[in-house]
Amino acid sequence: MSALTPQRAAPTDPHHALVVDLQSALDLESIWKACLKLVASKLPHRSCSLMFNIVNYEPTEARHHVVAPKNADYVPATSLTVSGPYLARHPQIKLYTYSQIVSEDPDAHRRRLDQEPDPEWNEFIHLAFWHEARPDAVLSIHRPPDHSLISADEQAFLEQLHPMIEASLRRVRAMESEHSRRISYEHFLRQVPLTVMFVNAAGESMFANNEAEKQCGRWNRGLRAAEPGEARFALPGGVEAMFDGAAGSNTDDQAAASVRLSHPSLKGLSVKIDRNWQFAGLQMSPSYVLTFLDEPVAGEASEALSQSAMLALQRLTPTERRVAQLVAQGLRNDKIAEHLSRSRRTIEFQLNSIYRKLEISSRTELVRALS
Template sequence: MSALIPQRGASADPYRALVVDLQSSLDLESTWKACLKLIASKLPHRSCSLMFNIVNYEPTDARHHVVLPRNPDYVPATSLTISGPYLARHPQIKLYTYSQIVSEDPDAHRRRLDQEPDPEWNEFIHLAFWHDSRPEAVLSIRRPPDQSQVTAEEHAFLEQLHPMIEAALRRLRAVEGERSRRSSYEHFLRQVPLTVMFVNAAGESLFANNEAEKQCGRWNRGLRGSVDSDACFRLPEAVGAMFEAGKPGANDGQPGSVRRPHPALTGLSVKIDRNWQFSGLQMSPSYVVTFLDEPVAGEAPQESSQAALLVLQRLTPTERRVAQLVARGLRNHKIAEHLSRSRRTVEFQLNSIYRKLDIRSRTELVRALS
């Protein structure tokens, strides 16, 4: 029976759990630990390494595990010096041993002794994983003299283990790519002078830039009888229901968009847009939340143009707020009241804005942000 197919009986469930752990791993550490447990369950060995980030057939990083070393300080070499030339001659090879390398390349024995004058292994088995035409990772399983012979059952186990690890590495590559993209998006959004955040259907924050976190805290603190919470924005009542019912947007004329004023804080409002859904395991909606501040009585909330956003990105968050209030017509004493700062501080920040934008007056600032 196939080595990776769990046998019937008491031992079936524990082994199946090890397979599931590997198949569900989402980071390198959990993948490495799952590999170790699977190998230990089927294949005696002295040490084991997962080598990766391979450049010119040499790994730049690795995870190692040693079983009862002769020297307590022993650490396997993070190197493919012995097998590198063999991999170059055999592109896409998946499984090979030290004995196979030596039979083709007698100089491999010298390279072995140069690498480890007193190696703690007599034979190794390598599983190689390729990305296009280059090796992406190599799993090395090293065995002492009394375990040198690879049985047919062990060979079958390794042949079936290879595609499972390969699938895990592909999954890691995809997850890391998504994490990298998300990190780039979040870095960009944190620099954008907008108060933008994303929430799920329960109102739990998925992401918020610095400006949004401040306004979110202000929104929540201003709710009568609410618990002070800067970490969670609750969708105004009936907004989620309006989206679910498929009704058109209200107040701003944009389909799929809703704007609501704060129930207690005059001038503060929120614009909520429903994110596009995707077809997947979970179909729950999410929302883009933009906070809008209306410091001038009777004035509609203003949204910055793309050109204005580029100008605002050159300023600090505090300077952006002052510049936006100037653009909305407030004088320095009113800006100071609105931001709970001294008039002198506002004047200092305004002068800093003029220097950064290379302008000389409020009129030029208003024009730059129009």
């Protein structure tokens, strides 16, 4: 078998670099900048606009570029009222021109003049991107008066450009949706009465609510404040050695995939480690959910909370939740103060805040609310 002939690197293709920019865009602004550069490299134009989030043919967001504005504050018209009826008659159309609209709808010329009384263009090209039955984004290219006709090469370029922009828009929309879900989940986790932390297989924190970060510091430092320059996050000592146990030997049994570690000196403080899974590229990799348990008696399991108790606890701050739960477990104020390393006066102040937020007035009512 003959050896492969070494290939020399091809000269850099500027157009290829612009395509890569578009295909790797991670937000709408990056898509717009890449589109503008690509259009400028292939199409003479008077102005170019990218319109997003179109509702009733009116974009709620748009980006514009004008090659030679007739005045400093000139902005191209963004309404799609000129092409709206045409789009309604041609759902899912990807590429169309002003000339095509007028050939079907002579009244479009009047709508054009109503929108822009003194236009400096005779033709526009629109690339439309659809979400189900409605246009979601439109790339609008206004041609100079002396370049109204579209050449075969320009037509081919536009037909290649459309699917690239469409793929980029879909990717960014998916990323925005995922980011929105993540923010919602994190907001929910910060509100629920759990002290929870998500850790990847490398021992790096992916998410921790405020109380979990406090408990993690308490686990590692006790009551000592963090020293200047000391790492803000460090896994609870001894936890990494428990990861293999939480892996459950490739079993799907949830009980086998959960282990618990008690703090070596702080009574009542323990951490439960559950196996989780996360996508890493095209593969699945293990991650772990750490739930801190702060109980008045070491090894005593907490009773499951009712739905009404969960709703009540969500109205409290993390510190107030711990006070309320210790009250519900029968501890008096002096014992709660000792357990949480706070003064009795602080516990009394927090208890009054709990009563006010839950609209109750006694320990008996608090115990009933959390039962």
